[in-house]
Amino acid sequence: MLTGAAPDVLRVDALAKRFAGGGGVVDVSMRLAAGAVTGFIGVNGAGKSTTLRCILGLLSPDAGRIEMFGAPADRHARRRVGFLPEERGLFPRERARDVIAFHARLKGLDKRAAFHAADRLLERIGLAERRRARVGELSKGNAQRVQLLCALAHGPDLLILDEPFSGLDPIAQGEVHSLFSEFRAGGGAILFSTHAMAAAESLCDQVVILAGGRTVFEGAVAEAAAASPHGAVVVTSDDGGLARAVAAVGGALTPMASRMGEAARWRVTLPPEVTHPALMRALADLGVPIFAFEPIKSDLEGAFWRLAAEARPVETAPAEARRVA
Structure with missing residues (x-):
C-alpha cells in the first residue's frame, strides 16, 4: 500500500x-x-x-x-x-x-x-x-x-x-x-x-x-449537501393554484412525475429567506388542496438533482480541452 x-x-x-x-x-x-x-x-x-x-x-x-x-x-x-x-x-x-x-x-x-x-x-x-x-x-x-x-x-x-x-x-x-x-x-x-x-x-x-x-x-x-435546494415537494390537483402561490413567494416549480389521477407531484424551489410556513400560508390563502407537503432535506440527493438540472447538454465541447498526452 x-x-x-x-x-x-x-x-x-x-x-x-x-x-x-x-x-x-x-x-x-x-x-x-x-x-x-x-x-x-x-x-x-x-x-x-x-x-x-x-x-x-x-x-x-x-x-x-x-x-x-x-x-x-x-x-x-x-x-x-x-x-x-x-x-x-x-x-x-x-x-x-x-x-x-x-x-x-x-x-x-x-x-x-x-x-x-x-x-x-x-x-x-x-x-x-x-x-x-x-x-x-x-x-x-x-x-x-x-x-x-x-x-x-x-x-x-x-x-x-x-x-x-x-x-x-x-x-x-x-x-x-x-x-x-x-x-x-x-x-x-x-x-x-x-x-x-x-x-x-x-x-x-x-x-x-x-x-x-x-x-x-x-x-x-x-x-x-449545502448545495441542496431549499423548498418542498408538493402533491396537489390544482396546478394553477400552486403556480400562483409559488410565484407569490418568489419560488420556482419543476414537475417530478406523470400525473396520478387528478394529482401531480411538484418540486418547489424557494428563495433562501422564504420559509416553508410562508409557502403553506400562500397555498392556504388561495385555497389550493394539498395531498402531500414534504420539505426538501439538505442532503446529497437534493444537491445532486439541483446540479444535474443545471447542467448543459453534452453536445457542446469545452473550449480549452487538451489533447491526450
Whole structure:
C-alpha cells in the first residue's frame, strides 16, 4: 500500500470522449488522494461508465489527461488498480477460490501467492467453507462478494467499483464496509460509482457529481449537501393554484412525475429567506388542496438533482480541452 506523502492516486483533467451516435463525456475532472473514498454519482447516461473505461484504458479519450500515482496512466500503473464492473463477468462453473486466484495472477501474483490471497480473503468475509463451490451455485450476494474479492486479491492501491453493493444484504454490506475501512487504512483509495445516495453519504470523504458529460461538483460530502435546494415537494390537483402561490413567494416549480389521477407531484424551489410556513400560508390563502407537503432535506440527493438540472447538454465541447498526452 501507499505510505507517506504521496501524489494523487488518480487525477483526471478535462477528459473528453464522444461517440458517433452521440453521448459520451466532454469535460470530466477529478482528483483522488491516498486513503480517500470518493463517490462517483450521475444519472444513467451522464457518462460515468465512459469515464471509468477511459481511466481503465478500455477506451482511448479524445482529449484530456489521466494520471495515476503521479505519472501518465499506462499498463504498469493500471496493474495497481482493482476493478469491479457493474456487469457480473464470472463463469458460473468456476470455483470461488480458483476464480479469485486467477484474477490475482492476471495482475502479476505468482500461483502460490494468488491462492494464499484467495484463501485469506474468503476467510475474511466468512466464505472459507464455500471456497470449492462453483460461482453458479452461490447466491447472488455471495457471487457479488466473490467478484469484489477478485478486485482485491492482488493488493491494489486503487479500487474502482461500479455499484459494489448491488445484491448484498445488510450483513454482507457491513462486511464490505469493513473491508473498505481496512483498505483505506493502508493508504488505498476507492472510487465507486453508485446510485445509492445514502451509501455515498455514509462512506465517502468526497463526491464527484457528473451531469451532461461534465463534472458539475467535486468536493466534500458536506459541501455538496449545502448545495441542496431549499423548498418542498408538493402533491396537489390544482396546478394553477400552486403556480400562483409559488410565484407569490418568489419560488420556482419543476414537475417530478406523470400525473396520478387528478394529482401531480411538484418540486418547489424557494428563495433562501422564504420559509416553508410562508409557502403553506400562500397555498392556504388561495385555497389550493394539498395531498402531500414534504420539505426538501439538505442532503446529497437534493444537491445532486439541483446540479444535474443545471447542467448543459453534452453536445457542446469545452473550449480549452487538451489533447491526450
